Amino acid sequence: MKLRIALLLALGLLAGACAKKAEPPAVADRPALSAALGFRCLWWSEAQMEGLDPNAPPAKSTEVAIDHWEYTDPIGVPHPDTVDVLTELQNEGPGPAGNLRATLSLSWKVGPLDDPGAAAWGAATALQSVEGISLAAGKSRSLRVPIALAPTMEQLHAESRWPHALRVSLEVAGPTGGEPLLKIERDFPIQPGD
């Protein structure tokens, strides 16, 4: 008797399992994504800086994190011609997240050179867009995009104006479009010399 009950239970479980497998796939939940956004540049290491000949400086070979651009000491404070935007998109959910589209956009806050308070944000322009991103559970994907600062600075400085900050936005959309799954932005102040 006990054997028959056990057999029936086992058959029942097996049938249930098969039925579950046969169900159409459920509509995917909104993926649980997170993202980080920061800035990096190449600069001189302290060892390179000591006694550095400013007329024949060595190549900058040390990557440093940078949260603002500042010209108050031509060597000591990083103020690179190019800054890299580094973003990392992470799938925090238990399942995969597929066919994502990540779009980075850039805008400048421009105003008079000597009056940062009068600066205003310009329209955002696309920096980079990557489609078809798939992330397994717990996995991440990095995007790195350089932004040339020097040409904008030189052009505006010639007009006694200045890009007092830039703003990078990351927007991640799912395969069906609609509302973004995630959106973050980060400002990067740019301080000219006095």
Added chain:
Amino acid sequence: MATGPTSIVASVGAGGVNRKEDGIAIQTLLNKAGASLKVDGAVGAKTIAAIKGYQSNYLAKPDGKVDPGGLTLRHLNEGKLKVKAIAAAAPLILLPQVSGDGYYSYSAADRQWGTSACIQTLLDIGISFRWNLPAVQIAIGDISFAKGGAMSPHGTHKTGLHVDIRPLRTDGKHLPVSIADTAYSRDYTKLLVQSFQAHKNVKSILFNDTKIAGVTPWAGHDNHLHVTMKS
């Protein structure tokens, strides 16, 4: 046939937009006021000098720029004033690119041109400082370009009168330092500030260590002194 006043779309001159058509319009007006410019719309040093010469009739500090609807354009359209000759500024001289006379450079040579008085002031202070602190050298950064003018990314440093100087370190190393760093020496920097203050050609010092008497705090001045000379 009478024509109306000249108008321009965008600014012309130093730091201006300098559209060719606007440049031609302003050069034409300046020539009527006594200048001898080639009317080609290319706004260079001669056109800017002529604008400044014209503005010197009514501005204490001519900026060399004509704005749409601005005062200079109104005067030019009235046609009553003449372009004045402006005395050329004295040429700038290069800070001697040596190390060991009480100072060292931390900026490239093309950015270390100053007025004769400015450079002499730096040399004076370097020599006197060497006597006070033989093991410590003054760090001299940006001054101006050889011909002056805008020095990106500065707002000033156009005339050879502004000098950036690093604060001093306890270890005397040729490295940058900020007032929050452990390597920052208030005692040495105080001596440095006093040396500048004692010189008759020093006008002002911007710096954020307010424990040192006589400096003016200013945003962005934790890691350098901005010294302005009188001449």
